[in-house]
Amino acid sequence: xxxxxxxxxxxxxxxxxxxxxxxxxxxxxxxxxxxxxxxxxxxxxxxxxxxxxxxxxxxxxxxxxxxxxxxxxxxxxxxxxxxxxxxxxxxxxxxxxxxxxxxxxxxxxxxxxxxxxxxxxxxxxxxxxxxxxxxxxxxxxxxxxxxxxxxxxxxxxxxxxxxxxxxxxxxxxxxxxxxxxxxxxxxxxxxxxxxxxxxxxxxxxxxxxxxxxxxxxxxxxxxxxxxxxxxxxxxxxxxxxxxxxxxxxxxxxxxxxxxxxx
Amino acid sequence: xxxxxxxxxxxxxxxxxxxxxxxxxxxxxxxxxxxxxxxxxxxxxxxxxxxxxxxxxxxxxxxxxxxxxxxxxxxxxxxxxxxxxxxxxxxxxxxxxxxxxxxxxxxxxxxxxxxxxxxxxxxxxxxxxxxxxxxxxxxxxxxxxxxxxxxxxxxxxxxxxxxxxxxxxxxxxxxxxxxxxxxxxxxxxxxxxxxxxxxxxxxxxxxxxxxxxxxxxxxxxxxxxxxxxxxxxxxxxxxxxxxxxxxxxxxxxxxxxxxxxxxxxxxxxxxxxxxxxxxxxxxxxxxxxxxxxxxxxxxxxxxxxxxxxxxxxxxxxxxxxxxxxxxxxxxxxxxxxxxxxxxxxxxxxxxxxxxxxxxxxxxxxxxxxxxxxxxxxxxxxxxxxxxxxxxxxxxxxxxxxxxxxxxxxxxxxxxxxxxxxxxxxxxxxxxxxxxxxxxxxxxxxxxxxxxxxxxxxxxxxxxxxxxxxxxxxxxxxxxxxxxxxxxxxxxxxxxxxxxxxxxxxxxxxxxxxxxxxxxxxxxxxxxxxxxxxxxxxxxxxxxxxxxxxxxxxxxxxxxxxx
Numbered sequence: 169x170x171x172x173x174x175x176x177x178x179x180x181x182x183x184x185x186x187x188x189x190x191x192x193x194x195x196x197x198x199x200x201x202x203x204x205x206x207x208x209x210x211x212x213x214x215x216x217x218x219x220x221x222x223x224x225x226x227x228x229x230x231x232x233x234x235x236x237x238x239x240x241x242x243x244x245x246x247x248x249x250x251x252x253x254x255x256x257x258x259x260x261x262x263x264x265x266x267x268x269x270x271x272x273x274x275x276x277x278x279x280x281x282x283x284x285x286x287x288x289x290x291x292x293x294x295x296x297x298x299x300x301x302x303x304x305x306x307x308x309x310x311x312x313x314x315x316x317x318x319x320x321x322x323x324x325x326x327x328x329x330x331x332x333x334x335x336x337x338x339x340x341x342x343x344x345x346x347x348x349x350x351x352x353x354x355x356x357x358x359x360x361x362x363x364x365x366x367x368x369x370x371x372x373x374x375x376x377x378x379x380x381x382x383x384x385x386x387x388x389x390x391x392x393x394x395x396x397x398x399x400x401x402x403x404x405x406x407x408x409x410x411x412x413x414x415x416x417x418x419x420x421x422x423x424x425x426x427x428x429x430x
Numbered sequence: 431x432x433x434x435x436x437x438x439x440x441x442x443x444x445x446x447x448x449x450x451x452x453x454x455x456x457x458x459x460x461x462x463x464x465x466x467x468x469x470x471x472x473x474x475x476x477x478x479x480x481x482x483x484x485x486x487x488x489x490x491x492x493x494x495x496x497x498x499x500x501x502x503x504x505x506x507x508x509x510x511x512x513x514x515x516x517x518x519x520x521x522x523x524x525x526x527x528x529x530x531x532x533x534x535x536x537x538x539x540x541x542x543x544x545x546x547x548x549x550x551x552x553x554x555x556x557x558x559x560x561x562x563x564x565x566x567x568x569x570x571x572x573x574x575x576x577x578x579x580x581x582x583x584x585x586x587x588x589x590x591x592x593x594x595x596x597x598x599x600x601x602x603x604x605x606x607x608x609x610x611x612x613x614x615x616x617x618x619x620x621x622x623x624x625x626x627x628x629x630x631x632x633x634x635x636x637x638x639x640x641x642x643x644x645x646x647x648x649x650x651x652x653x654x655x656x657x658x659x660x661x662x663x664x665x666x667x668x669x670x671x672x673x674x675x676x677x678x679x680x681x682x683x684x685x686x687x688x689x690x691x692x693x694x695x696x697x698x699x700x701x702x703x704x705x706x707x708x709x710x711x712x713x714x715x716x717x718x719x720x721x722x723x724x725x726x727x728x729x730x731x732x733x734x735x736x737x738x739x740x741x742x743x744x745x746x747x748x749x750x751x752x753x754x755x756x757x758x759x760x761x762x763x764x765x766x767x768x769x770x771x772x773x774x775x776x777x778x779x780x781x782x783x784x785x786x787x788x789x790x791x792x793x794x795x796x797x798x799x800x801x802x803x804x805x806x807x808x809x810x811x812x813x814x815x816x817x818x819x820x821x822x823x824x825x826x827x828x829x830x831x832x833x834x835x836x837x838x839x840x841x842x843x844x845x846x847x848x849x850x851x852x853x854x855x856x857x858x859x860x861x862x863x864x865x866x867x868x869x870x871x872x873x874x875x876x877x878x879x880x881x882x883x884x885x886x887x888x889x890x891x892x893x894x895x896x897x898x899x900x901x902x903x904x905x906x907x908x909x910x911x912x913x914x915x916x917x918x919x920x921x922x923x924x925x926x927x928x929x930x931x932x933x934x935x936x937x938x939x940x941x942x943x944x945x946x947x948x949x950x951x952x953x954x955x956x957x958x959x960x961x962x963x964x965x966x967x968x969x970x971x972x973x974x975x976x977x978x979x980x981x982x983x984x985x986x987x988x989x990x991x992x
Contacts, residue, residue, distance in 0.1 A: 282641050283655070327638030328694045330616045330701035334655025337702055341659045391684040398677040402670075416670060420677045425695040426685040 250325055250430040253286030254278055257336070257428060264383050265343045266355030272346075276339035283335060285326040333425060340422035344415050353411070356418055359383055369414045372406040380417065384427040478713065480615065480802030485871045485961045486863070487609045487805065488795060490856070491625035492878030493592050493812035494831025497841060497891060498933065500556050501849045502577055502901040503881060504912050505931045507989070509554050510540050514991040516919050518930015519886035520838045522556050522846075526745050533753040538838055538888065540931075541741070545572055547910040558849045561739050563731045566857035574860075574869075574907045578973065579899040580914030580935040580989060582947035583880040586895045588832070591879035592626040595900070596808070598950045598967050600630075605875070605954060606806045607633035608963040616701035617652075617804035622791045624810030631808070634964060636694045639808075648794050650714035653803075656705035705803070713801065720796055724789035724855060725782075732785050732816070732851035733777050742846070747773035747839065755888035758821050759835025760828070768840050769822040776819040776844060778826060783817030785851055792855035796862055799872070812878060815848035831878075838888035860903065869905035870980060873957060876901040877950075883921060883928045896921070897933035900953050906960055906982045913973060913984050914938060914948055918991035936992045940971045941985060948973070 258277050262269055277284060326332060343352045354366040360379050361370035370376045377396045381388075402416040403409045421427075492498075499505055500522055506515045521538030530536055542554035555572075562568045585591045590600065597604035604627075610618040611633050619639040621628035631639040643651035682696050734743050749756050749770050756768040770776065791809045798804040818826045829836060829844045836844075856874060863869040881894030897916060915936035921928040935947035951970025958965050959972040960982055974982045 282643065327636055328698045329618060329638035329640055330698045330705065331640050331652065331655045332638075333695075333698040333702035334706065337706060338655060338657060338659070345659075391681065392687075395677070395680045395684055398673075398680045401673050401676070416674070420674050423699065424678055424681045425699050426681060429685075429695075 251285075251328060251332070252428045252430055253325065254280060254284035255286045257284065260384065260386070260427070261339065261343065261422075264356050264359055265352040268349060268351045268355070269343050272339050272342040272349070272352075276335045276342070280335055283326060283329070283332045285324050287324065328425070333423075336425070336428075337423050340419050344419045344422065353415065353418070356383075357411070357414060360414075360418075366411055369409050369411045372400065372403050372409045380421055384421050384424070386427075388427075478708070478710065478801045478803075479866070479868075481613060481805050482802065482868065483871070484613050484615075484802075484805055485609060485963075486799050486868065486873070487606060487807075487957075487961065488799070488859075488872070488874045489596055489606060489627060489808045490852075490874060490876040491592060491595065491627045491808065491810050491812060492831065492876065493588070493625035493627070493810055494814070495588065495879045495882060495893060496812065496815055496831040496845050496848070497833065497882040497884070498878070498894075498899050499881075500842065500845050501558060501852075502556070502876065503579055503899045503933045504553070504555060504577055505540065505916075505933065506542065506991070507553050507555075507912050509544075509552070510542060514918055514931070515540055516929060516931045518884055518920055518928065518932060519888040520884040520891070520930065520932065521842065523742060524745075524747055524839060524842055526747055530748055531750070533750045533755070536747065536750070536753070536755075536839065538755075538842060545569060545910060548573065549909055553910055553912065556846075556849075557742060558846050558853065561742065561846075561850050562857075563727070563850070563854060565727045566731070566854045566861075568853050568857055571853070571857055571860060571903050572910045574903055574905055575910050576902040576904075576907055576974070576984060577899065577910075577912040578901065578914050578948060578953065579897075579912065579933055580916045580938060580948055581898045581900060581953075582935040582949055583895045583898045584949060586880070586893050588879050589626045591895070593630040594950050595875075595877040595879070595953075596627045597630040597632060598954050598970070602632065603634050603964070603966045604630050604632045605957055605963075605966060606639070606808055607631050607637065608958060608966055609961050610637055610639075610806045611635045612961075612963055613805050614697070615802065615805045616705050617798070619806035619808065620652075620794070620798055620804050621808045622794070622810045624813060625808065628808045628810065639806075640804075642791070642794055647714055647717045648790070649717045649797055650711075653705075653711045653714050656702065656708075657711045658709050659706060710801075710803065713797070716797060717793070720793035721789055724792045724796075724858065725786060727854050727858060728788050728792070728851045729782060729785040731854040732847050733779050733781075734847065734850075736772075736774055743774060743843075747843070749773055753837075753839070755837040755839045757835055757837035757889050758827065758829075758840065759890070760830060763827070763835075766821065766825075768837070770820060771823075773839060773843060776816070776821070776829075776840065777847075778818050778820055781816070781818035781826075783828075784814055784848070787811075788851055788855050792859055796859050799859070799863060799868065800866055811852055816844045819844060833882060833891050835890050837890065838884060841891070856903065864905070871961075872905055873960060874901075874903040875953075875957060876903070877953070881933050884930065884932055885927045886929055887927075892928070894932060894934075897935045899933065900950075902953075902957070904960070904982075906980065908981050911984050911987055912989060913987060914989045916989070916991055931991065936990070938989075939986070944971075 254277050258273050261273055261277070281288070343349065344356070350366055357364040357366065357369055360376050360383070364370040374396060377399055378390055381390055399417055399420070400406060402420070403413045499520070508514065517540065519538070521540045523539050523541040525537045525539045527535040541557050543557050543560035545553050545555055545559065547553060559568050559572065583591050585594065594600065596606055606619050617640055618633065618637040619631055620642050621631060621639045622642045623644070628639070628641075640652065642648055645651040678696070678699065737744050749768050758766045758768050768776070788811060791811065795807045795809065798807055812831045814828045814830050816829045819829050821827045829840065833841050860869060860874070863872055877900040878898070881898040882891035883894040883896075884891040899914070915938050916931070917934040917936050918931050920926075920930040920932050920934050937945040938948050939945050949970065951967045952973050954967050955965065955970040955972040956974045960974060973984055975985045976982050
């Protein structure tokens with residue numbers, strides 16, 4: 169390297185030829201690998217998302233393979249939604265539908281570890297009360313007992329599936345519509361508008377809809393008006409809504425799947 | 431579900447167009463209700479048949495890696511001759527000399543079942559194919575079979591190699607995933623717990639698989655999610671469905687705009703709603719009949735009586751003390767051996783563990799495949815070949831698939847009986863699918879993590895990573911085929927304890943002149959080609975080509991014992 173800079177004539181101010189050659193070679197090797205754009209043909213990488221059904225699963229990028237032939241390649245990116253587990257779902261539903269929702273939540277949600285995931289908790293097996301018992305007796309819940317014993321690690325965060333959604337549909341319909349559980353619906357109505365109940369349903373207005381949205385979609389922004397417009401279609405006469413109509417609205421929110429997404 | 435989405439889109443566009451005409455909401459819902467009611471099929475026990483024209487994929491995982499020369503490894507496809515078969519201390523049958531008193535009076539020999547293909551060629555298969563029980567005719571499977579031998583499984587790991595049978599790229603998409611992607615069945619896939627192949631289900635669309643419930647009636651447990659809801663609940667009535675659908679679609683759009691959604695959630699919602707409305711939960715009553723059928727057939731097949739199975743089970747096999755080929759060694763035993771007056775006494779008719787396990791899985795598979803509720807199933811049929819076998823007059827034990835310490839004599843007997851049970855289940859399910867015109871696009875893919883590498887003294891066998899096989903049974907094949915080259919002399923490394931024709935892979939020539947052993951990537955490529963699914967590997971070659979009428983043939987047939 170030093171030889172490049174050593175000149176045969178030490179008094180000359182002109183760089184030696186060998187240095188010039190080295191500089192040219194150095195720059196011609198270095199420059200193409202810089203992240204700079206320009207008319208030399210090095211395209212900018214641009215990231216665009218494909219809009220449409222199943223969006224977020226394709227992206228394209230221009231690859232500067234050579235100065236004049238950028239190639240656009242489609243990369244398939246795959247992802248699986250992370251959905252909330254049975255404990256989160258149980259918590260949300262319990263908060264909305266009140267203490268009397270415990271039975272259906274246990275039957276359709278907490279006991280379905282294989283489909284709804286969630287960590288095992290050995291203490292769960294001691295939480296169940298035997299409804300047929302004269303005295304309050306705790307019984308061992310077999311699902312809890314076996315939870316940690318089985319190879320269930322793949323079900324910890326389960327992906328979307330019809331079986332899971334079916335269970336959500338079942339528990340929602342039961343909590344909202346079952347004649348034997350009027351207090352669950354009343355509790356939900358009261359969470360929408362303070363003081364509302366089975367005989368005195370909430371008014372049909374944006375504030376009620378927004379509160380209904382917030383009950384399920386925790387920490388999510390409010391939806392556009394079109395969503396609330398479609399919700400209004402459940403009410404024949406918005407000025408005097410019926411409890412039956414509010415059942416439809418609450419159930420529809422309950423079965424809409426996206427509130428389960430983490 | 432493609433058909434449901436088409437129906438839903440139709441309903442949505444109907445709402446919009448009628449809204450333009452100024453019709454009231456009541457008229458719209460009444461109109462849509464009439465359309466929906468006419469197009470909805472109510473489920474009943476016999477006529478639920480979703481996805482009648484779609485593909486069906488059944489992966490049968492031989493997890494634990496039982497020896498394959500007793501099942502689907504064709505050691506000498508063209509007939510046992512001296513130059514194509516090299517004995518190696520193991521075999522496919524047991525020959526006992528009269529009044530056998532010493533170990534050398536009992537020989538493991540290589541016998542075959544000669545099957546004539548439709549093309550008139552005689553193929554020699556392991557003897558189990560000629561052991562059809564009364565209720566099943568194994569050669570009916572052979573009409574649609576492709577045996578691929580000479581496979582190098584590359585990785586010596588039960589877990590990883592078992593998973594790679596369906597997902598050759600670790601962490602990548604799986605065969606059952608990409609096939610489920612394009613089918614759109616209500617339940618994407620059902621995984622029978624146990625094999626690693628089930629844990630690597632990976633769909634490009636983010637679909638999820640369901641683990642088969644272990645409940646006494648798994649159909650009931652599975653379909654409980656779709657129990658009919660009381661019709662008294664007003665919001666469940668058909669006339670409100672369109673309004674609910676519209677709301678859900680708008681929620682879907684909102685979520686999509688906020689990047690918190692993906693279309694599979696909506697598909698799950700539609701599928702669940704469809705199944706609830708169809709009342710599929712009533713189908714669970716089919717379980718007892720299905721299970722009892724398979725339980726009876728498979729239990730009988732796995733518990734032959736003495737004198738049955740001529741040439742295989744009709745001669746007493748004395749257990750000679752000190753014969754290393756009688757070893758019984760498991761994780762919990764050490765140095766034990768079979769000590770029975772007659773080795774055939776291992777049969778324990780009281781034992782139902784293994785036969786029940788197979789029966790449950792085949793019964794559930796038949797229900798799912800015929801109803802179309804799910805068209806992709808992963809069966810875990812390995813782990814053990816026989817449970818509660820008699821080891822001594824007083825001891826029983828399980829015979830595992832991973833037969834490191836199981837001697838060649840009990841291995842041959844018990845594993846053949848196991849394959850007989852497996853083939854019984856497979857034959858029955860293929861028969862049912864054929865009867866319902868569902869077999870023409872069905873693939874049964876049988877594979878395990880590897881073959882076994884038998885010791886020449888017959889005392890045990892190790893992992894046969896270098897020479898395994900895979901079998902495809904499909905309505906898309908119309909004859910018996912085999913492909914793949916093997917090394918006749920077996921493992922020829924210096925000091926090898928495993929000579930013999932047990933299936934060590936030899937190079938196979940692919941269409942572009944590449945020569946290497948067949949690998950799982952090639953099987954994967956073949957299956958994705960046959961099912962018109964997205965490739966899950968970038969390398970590998972499809973071993974089959976379409977004929978043009980929906981059937982497929984191997985690109986190159988046959989194979990050589992080099």
